[in-house]
Amino acid sequence: MKKMTTRFLMACAAIGAATGVLLIPTNFAAFSVSASVPLAYAPMVGLWIIGPVVALAVLRRPGSAVLTTFIAGVISIPTPAGPSAVVTCLMVGTAIELGFLVTRYRVWAPWLFHLTAAVFTVLYALSAYAAFDISTMPAWAQVVFFALMLGSQAAFTALGLVVARRLEATGVARGIAPRRTVPEA
Template sequence: MGRVSTAYLLTCAAIGVAGGVLFWGAGWIATAVFAVAPFVSVAGAGLWLLPSTIALRLLERPFAGILTGVLAGLVAFPFLAAAVWWGFMAELAFLVVLYRFWRTWQYWAGAVVVGIVYPVAAAQSFDLWAMTPVAVVGFFALTLASCLAGVGLGVLVADRLRAAGVARLARRRR
């Protein structure tokens, strides 16, 4: 990984704080919605991928997603574990290739993986296996669509930030 620059840390911190503010609101809204309509609460799952996706796409540096997730979780402290988990999931597609390459399809692959893993990991919380087969398929589809939307928005935001010259000093050297 080389040296970790101050610019890298500050960029992750800025994205993490903004993500933490997003998580604070999204987390409490999802908690309230979960109480009355658990199925609907996964519609916002993709928001949890947003800060880490932006950091990974903008910086193309190892651990940017996890670091941003940790920082976002510290801002939205009751949701720290969730923020770190989603940050790790955003990072996974790059970790499995040991950060050797950074392709756009990896972001989408990560969204698909988390869109499948999350419903299985949270099945007990949602009582997923007690739902009708149609509802289970709908649950997976809604989670997957949300994750794809979150990654798409993250890639778009990061690409716009990069075009504007943001974090030029913190990026991976090519």
């Protein structure tokens, strides 16, 4: 296991802080619409995915997503989510990190980010389906609910990868992330 250097911790803190600031208004909006208008909530779920995607794509180190989302969750505590924001963020960070753990942190291709985020989103959508009683909605609304969640995840995963590439181009990860030995597919 690699040492957690100060630069690595500070990079995770910066990405986590930015994610937390993004999630503050998102939590307020999500709590105001999730139970009453789940179709308005569904497109928001991808916002929780940006931070761990950026952290893993830029830093390419184990624990990046979990540490980043922990910090984002702590920053999000003053929202209606309260302390559960930490649990939610850690759940997302851990889920996104699992795909890379399975590959022993050797594959950093965009397809793995998308696949991992999609698997998590499907599992989350199934739990939200039950929690928001989506089964009582018309069939078209149920399909739209899942499509919006998956579309949100795909869009925000892609956005996270774009942000990561731009951050990496600035040299922010120099000396933190391992050198690329094989170009990304």
